Amino acid sequence: MKTIKVAIAGPRGRMGKEAVALASNEESFELVSALDHKNEGKNLSDLGFTDVDATVFTDIEQCLIESKPDVLIDLTTPEVGFKHAKTALLNGVRPVVGTTGFTKEQLDELKQMAEEKGLGCIIAPNFAIGAVLMMKFSQMAAKYFSDVEIIEMHHDQKLDAPSGTAVKTAEMINENRENKSQGHPNEKETMAGARGADLDGMHIHSVRLPGLIAHQQVLFGADGQTLTIRHDSYNRQSFMSGVKVSVETVMKLDTLVYGLENILD
Numbered sequence: 001m002k003t004i005k006v007a008i009a010g011p012r013g014r015m016g017k018e019a020v021a022l023a024s025n026e027e028s029f030e031l032v033s034a035l036d037h038k039n040e041g042k043n044l045s046d047l048g049f050t051d052v053d054a055t056v057f058t059d060i061e062q063c064l065i066e067s068k069p070d071v072l073i074d075l076t077t078p079e080v081g082f083k084h085a086k087t088a089l090l091n092g093v094r095p096v097v098g099t100t101g102f103t104k105e106q107l108d109e110l111k112q113m114a115e116e117k118g119l120g121c122i123i124a125p126n127f128a129i130g131a132v133l134m135m136k137f138s139q140m141a142a143k144y145f146s147d148v149e150i151i152e153m154h155h156d157q158k159l160d161a162p163s164g165t166a167v168k169t170a171e172m173i174n175e176n177r178e179n180k181s182q183g184h185p186n187e188k189e190t191m192a193g194a195r196g197a198d199l200d201g202m203h204i205h206s207v208r209l210p211g212l213i214a215h216q217q218v219l220f221g222a223d224g225q226t227l228t229i230r231h232d233s234y235n236r237q238s239f240m241s242g243v244k245v246s247v248e249t250v251m252k253l254d255t256l257v258y259g260l261e262n263i264l265d
């Protein structure tokens with residue numbers, strides 16, 4: 001099997017560190033570079049990564065042109081991640097994006113660009129297989145339960161709310177859910193935000209606490225019964241098998257795929 005050359009944006013981050021370990025330990029991957037906004041010209045080995053040899057770039061074009069990756073894994077922030085994905089596609093490099101918080105317009109723009117370039121691009125709000133199943137099971141349940149609220153719970157260093165997973169879950173539920181506004185028609189928030197975010201009448205509540213990693217509960221209610229579908233990531237290793245399969249699959253695609261559920265058998 002041909003080795004896939006990988007660059008990682010955000011290598012010092014919580015997810016980036018795990019992705020560096022994956023890319024340097026996986027036999028079929030070669031970690032060729034890292035993209036940071038600090039540490040220009042250093043090597044990851046200077047930054048505490050033992051037995052890892054990859055140059056750190058702060059300029060994305062220089063990174064892509066000099067290190068020639070096949071795939072750019074992005075695990076940064078929404079603003080930066082969008083720019084990275086765009087620049088990767090323009091330079092013939094396939095993005096695998098775990099960064100969340102992209103707008104619908106940004107996703108559409110990247111989809112159009114990937115199609116024009118005939119390049120694969122994977123945007124996965126959640127790489128954990130259990131989370132993907134939670135979303136799929138919720139989508140199935142929505143056919144029978146049209147009243148649903150999503151509670152997502154994350155560590156308190158998370159920048160975006162609601163989480164990318166919660167938004168994707170709501171979008172998938174929407175494909176099967178009868179269109180309706182939930183709660184009492186005259187309900188009033190006596191404190192702003194009490195009912196959470198509203199996506200087509202569905203409510204999403206975001207909890208941020210130290211001690212948490214990534215957790216989500218999807219609650220369905222009907223007369224005399226509730227159904228709860230819950231997923232918990234207790235470490236960031238839980239996301240890495242999804243990153244691996246995304247890097248392998250993106251090499252075979254010529255368009256953008258949004259969501260890991262679309263590439264898993």
Ligand SMILES: NC(=O)C1=CN([C@@H]2O[C@H](COP(=O)(O)OP(=O)(O)OC[C@H]3O[C@@H](n4cnc5c(N)ncnc54)[C@H](OP(=O)(O)O)[C@@H]3O)[C@@H](O)[C@H]2O)C=CC1
Binds near residue numbers: 011013078080101
């Ligand atoms: N799809 C999935 O399964 C998952 C997705 N995520 C998402 O991944 C993203 C990263 O999460 P997490 O690792 O927890 O966040 P961190 O804050 O730990 O990591 C982000 C990293 O990006 C770096 N960074 C900031 N700007 C740039 C830039 N211009 N170029 C390169 N690197 C930059 C930051 O550096 P500095 O700290 O110096 O600013 C930091 O090291 C988030 O959007 C999160 O929602 C997280 C977990 C799972």
Ligand SMILES: O=C(O)C1=N[C@H](C(=O)O)C[C@H](O)C1
Binds near residue numbers: 125127154165214
């Ligand atoms: O920031 C995180 O940590 C996570 N972000 C993703 C999201 O926004 O859904 C995936 C996972 O929930 C962890």
